[in-house]
Amino acid sequence: MQPSLRICLLAEALGTAILLIFGTGAAVVDAQTHALGHGGVAAAFGLVVFVIIQSLGETSGAHVNPAVTVAFWAMGRFPGTRVLPYMLAQLAGAALGSFLVKLIAGPGSNLGATLPAHGPWQALGIETFLTFWLVLVIFRVTSGSKEAGMLAALAISATVALEALVAGPLTGASMNPARSLAPALLSGVWTDWWVYVVGPVAGALLAVAVDKGLQLRPTAGAMPPG
Numbered sequence: 001m002q003p004s005l006r007i008c009l010l011a012e013a014l015g016t017a018i019l020l021i022f023g024t025g026a027a028v029v030d031a032q033t034h035a036l037g038h039g040g041v042a043a044a045f046g047l048v049v050f051v052i053i054q055s056l057g058e059t060s061g062a063h064v065n066p067a068v069t070v071a072f073w074a075m076g077r078f079p080g081t082r083v084l085p086y087m088l089a090q091l092a093g094a095a096l097g098s099f100l101v102k103l104i105a106g107p108g109s110n111l112g113a114t115l116p117a118h119g120p121w122q123a124l125g126i127e128t129f130l131t132f133w134l135v136l137v138i139f140r141v142t143s144g145s146k147e148a149g150m151l152a153a154l155a156i157s158a159t160v161a162l163e164a165l166v167a168g169p170l171t172g173a174s175m176n177p178a179r180s181l182a183p184a185l186l187s188g189v190w191t192d193w194w195v196y197v198v199g200p201v202a203g204a205l206l207a208v209a210v211d212k213g214l215q216l217r218p219t220a221g222a223m224p225p226g
Contacts, residue, residue, distance in 0.1 A: 014056065019176075020100075020179065028101055054153050057153070113191075126170055127196060128199045134207075136207040136210055139211040179196075
């Protein structure tokens with residue numbers, strides 16, 4: 001039985017809140033204690049994504065990311081009437097998660113805000129590429145016989161952890177407008193915030209185009225394989 005929209009929205013809000021609590025929460029804890037290190041923060045993001053997919057994926061799809069929702073809609077795999085409600089639920093969940101992180105943060109904390117290390121244009125390119133690859137991986141492991149299961153969740157969460165590990169020091173490796181806008185809203189740190197909206201959306205739409213190009217189509221007059 002298909003879950004109702006209300007249940008799906010609750011799952012998206014909850015999942016995005018959990019993403020912020022454990023993902024940006026790890027960044028805040030490390031800033032205060034230096035106990036996790038950059039690798040630990042990257043691992044926290046990957047682990048929480050895995051847990052969210054495994055626990056909420058069958059309910060709402062576990063998008064927890066407006067760029068992912070837009071990508072699934074553009075791919076024809078998600079109804080347009082649900083795009084805006086999903087995005088609003090994700091933003092609300094992210095704001096809740098960031099608010100809870102703020103309760104444990106020290107004075108002046110940016111709550112895990114994503115900030116460019118070397119200027120907005122480099123960050124824009126990096127965020128576009130990171131989101132492109134993440135969404136392409138999502139498309140490739142959630143189609144056909146691979147649509148459900150632990151291996152798909154592992155591939156997606158490993159991609160998040162890998163990208164956070166490599167690109168985190170450069171941009172924060174957001175790949176997710178909700179993940180970036182919530183800490184900006186709660187901390188008041190809005191430096192180059194537009195990068196983390198434009199980049200992920202552009203990267204997600206690029207992934208749609210590339211995935212469509214990678215899909216096998218019979219060529220007129222071509223011999224079948226085998």
